[in-house]
Amino acid sequence: MKKVGMIRCQQTEDMCPGNTDFKVAKEGKLAFEEMGPVEVIGFISCGGCPGKRAITRAKMMVDRGAEAIVLVSCISKGNPIGYPCPHYANMRDAIIKKIGPEIEIIEWTH
Numbered sequence: 001m002k003k004v005g006m007i008r009c010q011q012t013e014d015m016c017p018g019n020t021d022f023k024v025a026k027e028g029k030l031a032f033e034e035m036g037p038v039e040v041i042g043f044i045s046c047g048g049c050p051g052k053r054a055i056t057r058a059k060m061m062v063d064r065g066a067e068a069i070v071l072v073s074c075i076s077k078g079n080p081i082g083y084p085c086p087h088y089a090n091m092r093d094a095i096i097k098k099i100g101p102e103i104e105i106i107e108w109t110h
Ligand code: SF4
Pocket: 008, 009, 010, 011, 012, 046, 047, 048, 049, 050, 051, 075, 084, 085, 086, 087, 088
C-alpha cells in the first residue's frame, strides 16, 4: 500500500474535517482509482495564504515516508464552496521543485 501525505487549504478547516479525503484514500476511489487504497501518513494544511509553508510541509512528509503528495480538492477544486486556491499553481510548482519529480503529485481527491 502506497503512503501519501495530504495537504489541505487552511481556510477550509472551519467548514470541512476532510472526511471524504480519508474515505476515498482508504477505499482507493476517485483520485486513487489507479493507485488503489493508500495509507495517509500526514494530513496537514498549507499553513495559510499564500501557501508558502506548504512547500516545506510537503518535504517534511516526504522525509517521513510519503511516496506521493496529495493536494486535496479544497485547494485545486475549491470544495466545498467552489473557491479554488488562487495560489494553487505556484504552490504546486514550488512543491515539485522542492521534493523532486520522482515523488508523485496527486492534484485532487474527490
Ligand atoms: S494559500 Fe490557498 S490553500 Fe492555502 S489557505 Fe490560502 S486559499 Fe487556502
